[in-house]
Structure formats: structure tokens, C-alpha cells
Amino acid sequence: MNVDTKSRMIAMATILFQQKGYKSVGLNEILKACNVTKGALYHHFPNGKEELLITCLYGLNESITTDIEAIFKRHPATKEAAQSIIDTLIHSFESEGTITGYTFSSIVSEMATVSEPIRNACSALYENIQQIYYVNLVSEGFSNEAASAAALLLTASIEGAMMLCLTQKSSDPLKTIGKLLPNILKV
Structure with missing residues (x-):
């Protein structure tokens, strides 16, 4: 059992969980997609599928946070950075027909009341995403209270628009949020 096996399991399971949700992905499906035995899964994740999901979520946290921070380095103004994030999501949806790598709302709606971890x-x-927006908005002259509210609004709007894109099979919700951004982000 090596780190590559564990990394492959996390990568494949993350995609499956994002595409189908936690409850719809069976253990056998994960084992088959990763080409591992049940023993290998429990060797790396002694508490099974839930522990694997938590590991996937922390991996998503790191990659999404890194992506958003990189966008803010290229676009220091929150308005332009948020627009870049939305444009990236629109491109992903329009080219792949889905938004993997960024959305985990299906997992939240399924599992947040079931499992505290x-x-x-x-x-x-969500807190990391909001904190990135918050810090940048404060540096742009927003009061702490206004920055906190705008960060929440941005996070909720973009996350909600992603879910609407998936359910409507259209990138229009993200495009609408992108058009409204300049009005939301006025000091």
C-alpha cells in the first residue's frame, strides 16, 4: 500500500462524490473506479467511506482555496477576481457539462445534518472562501461588517448559481450573477 494508491483513491472518490453525491456512490463503485480491494480502502481509511469523504472534502478545501488565492493574485480587486471565478466556472460548465472541482453542495445537502465531521x-x-473575499474587501475600503456581508453574499450567490446551472443544464445563472457583481461590490 503506497501513497499513490491513497492519492488515487482520494482523487477518484472526490470526482464520484461530486458527480453523484455521497449516498449514491456505493463502496463497490469506489473500489472498482480506484481498482483497489476493500482491504486497501480500510487500510487507508479505517472508518470507511465517511472518512474517505472527509479526506476528499479537506482536499477540495485546499485546492479550491489555492485556486481562489491564485485568482486574487492575478486580479487583486475583488470585483475582477470574483468575475474571473465565475468565468472559470462558466467555461468549465460549458465545456464539460458539469462543474467538478468547485462544487460540493450536493454533499452538504445530503450529509451536513447526518455527520458532524x-x-x-x-x-x-465555506469559511475559507468567505475569508478570502472578506480580507480583500476590507483592503478595498469596505467596513468589517459590510465586507463580511458581501463575502457571505458572494459565496452564497456563486455556490447557489452553480447548483442552478447543474439543475437547469444552463450556465445562465452564473452569467446573471456575473452581471450583478458590479452592483453588489460597491463600497
Whole structure:
């Protein structure tokens, strides 16, 4: 059992969980997709599928946070950075027909009331995203209170628009949020 096996399991399971949700992905499906035995899964994740999901969520947290921070380095103004994030999501949806790598709302809606560790992992990711927006908005002259509210609004709007894109099979919700951004982000 090596780190590559564990990394492959996390990568494949993350995709499956994002595409189908936690409850719809069976253990056998994960084992088959990863080409591992049940023993290998439990060797790396002694608490099974839930522990694997939590590991996937923390991995998503790290990659999404890194991506958003990189976008802010290229676009220091929150308005332009948020627009870049939305444009990236639109491109992903229009080219792939889905938004993997960024959305985990299906997991939140399924599991947040069932498992406190999963709720905590999801909460940490939303908090990280909001904190990035918040810090940048404060540096742009927003009061702490206004920055906090705008960060929440941005996070909720973009996350909600992603879910609407998936359910409507259209990138229009993200495009609408992108058009409204300049009005939302006025000091």
C-alpha cells in the first residue's frame, strides 16, 4: 500500500462524490473506479467511506482555496477576481457539462445534518472562501461588517448559481450573477 494508491483513491472518490453525491456512490463503485480491494480502502481509511469523504472534502478545501488565492493574485480587486471565478466556472460548465472541482453542495445537502465531521469539513471550506473575499474587501475600503456581508453574499450567490446551472443544464445563472457583481461590490 503506497501513497499513490491513497492519492488515487482520494482523487477518484472526490470526482464520484461530486458527480453523484455521497449516498449514491456505493463502496463497490469506489473500489472498482480506484481498482483497489476493500482491504486497501480500510487500510487507508479505517472508518470507511465517511472518512474517505472527509479526506476528499479537506482536499477540495485546499485546492479550491489555492485556486481562489491564485485568482486574487492575478486580479487583486475583488470585483475582477470574483468575475474571473465565475468565468472559470462558466467555461468549465460549458465545456464539460458539469462543474467538478468547485462544487460540493450536493454533499452538504445530503450529509451536513447526518455527520458532524462532514458538516465541519464543509463549513471550513465555506469559511475559507468567505475569508478570502472578506480580507480583500476590507483592503478595498469596505467596513468589517459590510465586507463580511458581501463575502457571505458572494459565496452564497456563486455556490447557489452553480447548483442552478447543474439543475437547469444552463450556465445562465452564473452569467446573471456575473452581471450583478458590479452592483453588489460597491463600497
